[in-house]
Amino acid sequence: MKPLLAMFCLAVVVLATAFAVRGDIARPKPSEQAAVKIVYAQLEIVPDSNALSARLEIHRSDLKDLLASVEGTPNTSLAASITHSGTRTIIAGILLFLSLSFAGVWIARASRSSSGLSRAHKAIAVVLVAIATIGTAAIITRGNAGPPPSYAWRNLPANLTSGRSTTGTIRIALIPDDPNSTGAKLIMPVVKKNARGEEE
Amino acid sequence: MFAAVLVLCMLGCALFASWLPLQVSIVTVFLFAGPHNWFELRYFLMRMPVRFGRSRNFFLTAFVGLGTLTITYVSLPLLYRAAIWSEEGWLTIIATWNTLLLCWLGILVWQRSKQKTKSNWFWVLPVTLALGAFNWLSPDFFSLILVYVHPLVALAFLDRHLRRNRPTWLRTYRSCLLMLPIVLGLMIWRLSQTTSLAEDNGLFWRITQHSGAELLPFVSSHLLVSVHLYLEMLHYGVWLLALPLLGPLVRGDSTRSNPYARVWDLKTVPLARHPLGFPKAVAIALWVGVVLVLMLWVGFSVNYSTTRDIYFTIAMAHVMAEAPFLLRMI
Numbered sequence: 001m002k003p004l005l006a007m008f009c010l011a012v013v014v015l016a017t018a019f020a021v022r023g024d025i026a027r028p029k030p031s032e033q034a035a036v037k038i039v040y041a042q043l044e045i046v047p048d049s050n051a052l053s054a055r056l057e058i059h060r061s062d063l064k065d066l067l068a069s070v071e072g073t074p075n076t077s078l079a080a081s082i083t084h085s086g087t088r089t090i091i092a093g094i095l096l097f098l099s100l101s102f103a104g105v106w107i108a109r110a111s112r113s114s115s116g117l118s119r120a121h122k123a124i125a126v127v128l129v130a131i132a133t134i135g136t137a138a139i140i141t142r143g144n145a146g147p148p149p150s151y152a153w154r155n156l157p158a159n160l161t162s163g164r165s166t167t168g169t170i171r172i173a174l175i176p177d178d179p180n181s182t183g184a185k186l187i188m189p190v191v192k193k194n195a196r197g198e199e200e
Numbered sequence: 201m202f203a204a205v206l207v208l209c210m211l212g213c214a215l216f217a218s219w220l221p222l223q224v225s226i227v228t229v230f231l232f233a234g235p236h237n238w239f240e241l242r243y244f245l246m247r248m249p250v251r252f253g254r255s256r257n258f259f260l261t262a263f264v265g266l267g268t269l270t271i272t273y274v275s276l277p278l279l280y281r282a283a284i285w286s287e288e289g290w291l292t293i294i295a296t297w298n299t300l301l302l303c304w305l306g307i308l309v310w311q312r313s314k315q316k317t318k319s320n321w322f323w324v325l326p327v328t329l330a331l332g333a334f335n336w337l338s339p340d341f342f343s344l345i346l347v348y349v350h351p352l353v354a355l356a357f358l359d360r361h362l363r364r365n366r367p368t369w370l371r372t373y374r375s376c377l378l379m380l381p382i383v384l385g386l387m388i389w390r391l392s393q394t395t396s397l398a399e400d401n402g403l404f405w406r407i408t409q410h411s412g413a414e415l416l417p418f419v420s421s422h423l424l425v426s427v428h429l430y431l432e433m434l435h436y437g438v439w440l441l442a443l444p445l446l447g448p449l450v451r452g453d454s455t456r457s458n459p460y461a462r463v464w465d466l467k468t469v470p471l472a473r474h475p476l477g478f479p480k481a482v483a484i485a486l487w488v489g490v491v492l493v494l495m496l497w498v499g500f501s502v503n504y505s506t507t508r509d510i511y512f513t514i515a516m517a518h519v520m521a522e523a524p525f526l527l528r529m530i
Contacts, residue, residue: 103323
């Protein structure tokens with residue numbers, strides 16, 4: 001009991017000191033990049049020989065995000081909700097820290113006792129802890145990086161020719177009004193190839 | 201025979217839930233929501249000891265927590281309307297309530313573990329803390345998970361019930377349960393590409409919101425409503441059919457009638473039958489329950505949407521009441 005009490009007191013002192021020493025630090029200036037309004041969505045380009053005109057179909061949720069971006073209302077996605085809430089993130093972090101600590105204590109104690117954990121139990125516990133840690137870290141850091149967005153569009157020219165659809169991510173950027181240009185512009189990443197079919 | 205009925209029920213429920221989710225949801229809640237609560241009440245009364253004895257603190261914690269959490273949960277909508285809350289402030293309130301719920305469950309598990317000295321329940325602590333962390337990261341999603349997990353608790357009750365009353369059936373039951381993730385996987389596979397359900401009116405909108413359509417806008421609301429309805433149908437099926445009908449067939453050497461099925465017979469409730477019991481209190485509780493079920497049906501007939509909202513708010517009490525009784529059966 002005493003070590004637990006000591007650990008608790010130490011944690012309180014560290015937290016209290018952390019708040020105190022950061023008390024006179026000025027709030028960081030908002031970066032200019034934050035002002036750029038970009039909405040991420042999925043785009044499917046479908047060649048249709050029966051279509052009489054080009055038609056753009058937008059999901060209600062994407063339109064909602066677009067409108068929110070125009071009006072400056074906050075993004076309510078899961079990642080945004082987590083990363084933009086300091087208090088809740090701190091509490092969640094402390095609870096996660098305690099959870100992992102007690103899980104470690106449990107594994108250590110159970111493995112020492114006569115009715116200890118079997119190898120299967122240990123493996124399950126380790127896998128669960130690893131998944132939880134990596135998953136949480138991935139959500140918070142947005143570290144779920146995949147191949148570059150242009151990868152999904154690599155077959156677009158061939159698919160257009162053969163009449164097949166192509167799906168990939170798209171960044172919808174809201175730009176200021178310009179009297180010299182009207183309408184929307186769709187910029188697609190295309191890889192140039194030489195005569196031998198190799199990427200330049 | 202038992203396995204065939206189970207599989208047929210699971211597949212039938214999945215079929216109806218996928219086919220006409222909104223319509224079947226309305227009919228299912230109208231018909232079965234109230235009666236299943238009454239059957240739960242009766243089941244809990246049957247499992248209640250006449251004297252708490254060593255479990256006094258456990259039941260005290262259970263009832264005090266149940267009352268406090270229910271009152272605070274019911275007052276949340278009033279609190280929401282009483283003041284102007286920022287989104288962040290409101291999420292903090294929801295996270296706080298969820299944390300209280302987790303603390304209550306944690307204390308109940310700890311108290312129960314003291315009575316089960318042979319098993320090590322220490323692992324519950326890190327799991328509870330991890331759930332608490334997830335709750336603070338995303339209170340909305342934590343609440344939504346409660347909506348989806350609660351129907352599955354009935355399956356755990358049936359497992360414990362069969363273990364006590366028909367242990368030879370337990371293996372078959374558990375084998376059939378393996379079908380559940382397969383059926384759910386098939387439903388998700390078939391319905392993930394469907395268009396979202398039309399929210400033509402307030403009632404349809406409420407049903408899709410209850411299933412998490414606002415929190416998961418990138419998932420078809422048809423899929424969400426169907427999956428939730430499927431789990432609810434299984435939940436109702438367990439409480440209304442499986443638990444009452446699958447009582448003890450044989451006790452010792454003698455065959456006996458099933459006390460769970462004789463719902464009209466007050467003497468089947470140990471709390472009422474025992475010389476030191478409370479027959480009048482049990483009778484009053486059950487009759488009040490009958491009146492409330494009738495009132496619920498009248499309410500659904502007059503104004504379905506409002507009654508549904510009120511029901512699902514107050515029904516949080518039965519969601520929480522399942523926890524201590526399930527713990528007592530472990």
